[in-house]
Amino acid sequence: ELKVEQNPLFLSMQEGKNYTIYCNYSTTSDRLYWYRQDPGKSLESLFVLLSNGAVKQEGRLMASLDTKARLSTLHITAAVHDLSATYFCAVGRKQETDKLIFGTGTRLQVFP
Amino acid sequence: NAGVMQNPRHLVRRRGQEARLRCSPMKGHSHVYWYRQLPEEGLKFMVYLQKENIIDESGMPKERFSAEFPKEGPSILRIQQVVRGDSAAYFCASSPGPWQNTEAFFGQGTRLTVV
Numbered sequence: 001e002l003k004v005e006q007n008p009l010f011l012s013m014q015e016g017k018n019y020t021i022y023c024n025y026s027t028t029s030d031r032l033y034w035y036r037q038d039p040g041k042s043l044e045s046l047f048v049l050l051s052n053g054a055v056k057q058e059g060r061l062m063a064s065l066d067t068k069a070r071l072s073t074l075h076i077t078a079a080v081h082d083l084s085a086t087y088f089c090a091v092g093r094k095q096e097t098d099k100l101i102f103g104t105g106t107r108l109q110v111f112p
Numbered sequence: 113n114a115g116v117m118q119n120p121r122h123l124v125r126r127r128g129q130e131a132r133l134r135c136s137p138m139k140g141h142s143h144v145y146w147y148r149q150l151p152e153e154g155l156k157f158m159v160y161l162q163k164e165n166i167i168d169e170s171g172m173p174k175e176r177f178s179a180e181f182p183k184e185g186p187s188i189l190r191i192q193q194v195v196r197g198d199s200a201a202y203f204c205a206s207s208p209g210p211w212q213n214t215e216a217f218f219g220q221g222t223r224l225t226v227v
Binding site: 098104 | 143145147153154155156157160167168171203210211215216217218219220221223
């Protein structure tokens with residue numbers, strides 16, 4: 001059974017600082033997604049990572065994938081308040097039909 | 113092209129009543145996924161449907177929950193005899209093909225409160 005774990009669960013950081021969110025999964029997967037969710041809102045797709053060593057960047061966020069370690073990271077550079085949200089990773093594999101299994105989420109709060 | 117539409121956005125039901133949640137996929141999308149999100153938790157997969165077919169219902173509770181995606185009209189998630197523990201946000205996502213090959217888009221969710 002595919003399981004996905006994120007850490008930390010909560011992250012409070014000062015504006016301008018850097019930090020990394022980790023996503024571990026238990027079995028081989030075909031693809032990994034990062035989503036953002038604002039309170040009371042839906043999920044916004046940030047990144048899709050399909051292969052070992054994949055790295056994608058958008059603004060202050062950069063995601064990477066190490067399929068051998070079954071680990072993805074979401075790195076935040078010089079955080080700003082607008083990045084405050086909950087971030088989820090989600091993993092999919094063909095053997096699990098097409099559904100995505102979500103991590104527990106990391107609630108990020110950026111303060112001045 | 114409107115996004116994935118879910119209604120109602122908020123639903124209040126008394127214990128024992130039925131709840132019907134609707135999901136209209138994006139135009140051209142024939143694959144629908146339902147997820148449940150309990151407060152302060154991640155999304156839990158419930159069911160994956162294609163038009164008129166249930167592909168994977170491994171996340172659906174055995175009793176009281178059912179889902180359909182008819183040839184015409186929205187996908188419906190139905191919860192009979194609701195209990196307090198059913199209070200959650202229910203999200204659907206739709207895609208034009210299998211999620212592994214295409215992007216899936218989430219709706220705004222239906223927030224169910226059982227009182």
